[in-house]
Amino acid sequence: MAKKRQETPLFEKSLQELEALVEKMEQGDLSLEESLQHFERGVQLTRACQQALKEAEQKVETLLKKNGQEEIIPFDSEDT
Numbered sequence: 001m002a003k004k005r006q007e008t009p010l011f012e013k014s015l016q017e018l019e020a021l022v023e024k025m026e027q028g029d030l031s032l033e034e035s036l037q038h039f040e041r042g043v044q045l046t047r048a049c050q051q052a053l054k055e056a057e058q059k060v061e062t063l064l065k066k067n068g069q070e071e072i073i074p075f076d077s078e079d080t
Helices: 002-027 032-066
Strands: none
Touching (some): 002 032
């Protein structure tokens, strides 16, 4: 159970850090070295977030299959 409680805050924290890095880089006040460090960290955070989202998607698919729902309906954010 403790793992589930940690996953969401880690995802949210990573996303917030990624947004802060992008904002700093967009300001254009960083040196080349600092920009490269921020970019590298941003890539790491992006990969971590993508992995977390992939795992969440797999969990949803598993839950739907357990409930007898064989068809996975893609989420379309424009419908909401």
